[in-house]
Amino acid sequence: MSIIKVALLGFGTVGEGVYRTIQSHQEELRAAIGKNVEVVAILIKNKEKKRAIDSEVLITTDFEDIIGLPDLDVVFEAIVEKEPSFTYLKRALLKGCHIITANKEMFSHHGKELIELAAEQQVSVGFEATVAGGVPIIQTLQQLLKINNVSAIQGILNGTSNFILTEMREKKQTFIEALKLAQQNGYAEADPGNDINGCDAYFKLMVLSGIAFGEQPELSCVKINGITDITIEQIELADKLGLRFKHIASIDRKEDRLHATVIPTLVSKAHPFYHVEGVENAVNVRTDLIGSITLQGPGAGMFPTASAMVEDLVQVLQSPATEVKSRKQKTVVKKDEQTHATSYWLVCKLKKRLSLNSISYSDQLSEEVYAIKASKDQLVKLYEQNADLITYPILGTFELESERKEATLLLTR
Ligand SMILES: NC(=O)c1ccc[n+]([C@@H]2O[C@H](COP(=O)([O-])OP(=O)(O)OC[C@H]3O[C@@H](n4cnc5c(N)ncnc54)[C@H](OP(=O)(O)O)[C@@H]3O)[C@@H](O)[C@H]2O)c1
Numbered sequence: 225m226s227i228i229k230v231a232l233l234g235f236g237t238v239g240e241g242v243y244r245t246i247q248s249h250q251e252e253l254r255a256a257i258g259k260n261v262e263v264v265a266i267l268i269k270n271k272e273k274k275r276a277i278d279s280e281v282l283i284t285t286d287f288e289d290i291i292g293l294p295d296l297d298v299v300f301e302a303i304v305e306k307e308p309s310f311t312y313l314k315r316a317l318l319k320g321c322h323i324i325t326a327n328k329e330m331f332s333h334h335g336k337e338l339i340e341l342a343a344e345q346q347v348s349v350g351f352e353a354t355v356a357g358g359v360p361i362i363q364t365l366q367q368l369l370k371i372n373n374v375s376a377i378q379g380i381l382n383g384t385s386n387f388i389l390t391e392m393r394e395k396k397q398t399f400i401e402a403l404k405l406a407q408q409n410g411y412a413e414a415d416p417g418n419d420i421n422g423c424d425a426y427f428k429l430m431v432l433s434g435i436a437f438g439e440q441p442e443l444s445c446v447k448i449n450g451i452t453d454i455t456i457e458q459i460e461l462a463d464k465l466g467l468r469f470k471h472i473a474s475i476d477r478k479e480d481r482l483h484a485t486v487i488p489t490l491v492s493k494a495h496p497f498y499h500v501e502g503v504e505n506a507v508n509v510r511t512d513l514i515g516s517i518t519l520q521g522p523g524a525g526m527f528p529t530a531s532a533m534v535e536d537l538v539q540v541l542q543s544p545a546t547e548v549k550s551r552k553q554k555t556v557v558k559k560d561e562q563t564h565a566t567s568y569w570l571v572c573k574l575k576k577r578l579s580l581n582s583i584s585y586s587d588q589l590s591e592e593v594y595a596i597k598a599s600k601d602q603l604v605k606l607y608e609q610n611a612d613l614i615t616y617p618i619l620g621t622f623e624l625e626s627e628r629k630e631a632t633l634l635l636t637r
Pocket of ligand 1: 233234235236237238239267268269270271273301302303304305307308326327328329353354357523524525526529
């Protein structure tokens with residue numbers, strides 16, 4: 225039986241997970257691809273670290289040792305940052321290897337170029353692990369896109385920020401206490417800044433945008449707010465209203481333009497993300513034919529991420545070459561998605577009460593905190609009058625107390 229020879233770039237959480245999965249799932253791999261898979265070399269940075277790797281595997285800190293290997297079939301990449309990853313993967317493609325990456329930062333910037341180069345070289349690119357770890361969202365989207373037109377994608381794409389928000393609500397911990405716990409449990413990235421400021425979720429959203437819409441919005445047009453402003457008081461207040469804070473990355477296409485945000489959002493019980501807790505990720509996709517579907521599962525971790533990468537291995541070996549699967553989507557704009565349409569918001573630090581006069585519905589929840597129903601235009605006016613205003617959109621079914629009273633009045637008149 226012939227052998228598929230693979231090299232791993234990186235032997236951290238993900239790289240080691242891939243190595244151990246290839247060892248433990250040889251039988252399944254043989255059944256799927258009819259060949260043995262052998263890890264022949266591993267690139268690392270620090271030669272001093274002790275690692276459980278078979279003695280016949282080449283361990284090196286020099287990429288030239290890897291790229292010089294004869295008969296290399298596949299290169300897995302699980303290192304960090306855009307470079308040197310991008311350069312290494314380009315060289316692997318030029319050598320005729322399939323590549324499989326988990327590196328969302330690099331792939332959100334250079335994915336298109338790598339996919340095009342792979343197509344020229346008649347090899348494939350696997351990147352399922354770049355978004356939502358073990359959740360098979362990339363393959364699902366690629367399957368859906370054959371016929372469906374995607375109108376919008378929403379996701380909880382960062383497990384660390386979701387874990388922090390869950391801990392703050394359930395255990396009444398401060399943001400700093402919850403972040404420390406996330407780091408102790410190994411959930412946070414090496415630089416947790418990217419988890420909590422929204423950059424990590426932004427990278428993943430851009431990967432999804434490239435597949436679903438064939439393009440990415442300019443960074444300057446994407447509103448990215450992290451979770452650091454959210455207080456326990458706000459979380460408790462939301463809880464009383466039946467709402468939970470989630471850090472949601474969204475993208476949709478309206479009037480032929482992409483609109484993307486990565487912002488803290490409140491969801492009601494009716495929303496599919498309400499019960500997505502802890503380090504779980506979830507992605508909701510809306511299309512013209514199926515309506516709405518949600519995938520949920522572990523967004524990170526050694527074996528969920530390795531699973532996505534080893535599934536990619538089977539995929540790239542079974543499909544002859546990468547096709548550029550994204551295509552220009554038809555724009556589907558529903559009436560209630562126009563900017564003048566009203567929706568619900570929690571507004572905090574609203575100092576000038578008079579500025580609410582133009583808004584038909586508002587409930588005061590505590591000092592300077594209101595739940596309101598307003599259009600985006602009305603919200604812009606509130607910002608003009610209240611420099612420190614913080615607003616959170618509310619998704620799912622929600623009704624203000626004042627509206628309920630209004631409805632009761634109408635019924636009893
Ligand atoms: N952790 C997850 O659950 C997860 C999930 C999905 C995607 N990802 C992505 O997967 C990638 C790897 O994540 P990780 O958690 O496995 O990171 P990690 O534990 O920090 O491991 C990184 C590995 O890359 C090696 N490395 C770093 N820079 C290198 C360089 N310039 N040359 C050679 N080797 C280098 C390190 O070598 P040493 O061991 O010698 O230090 C280490 O083995 C990242 O891009 C991350 O965003 C992670």
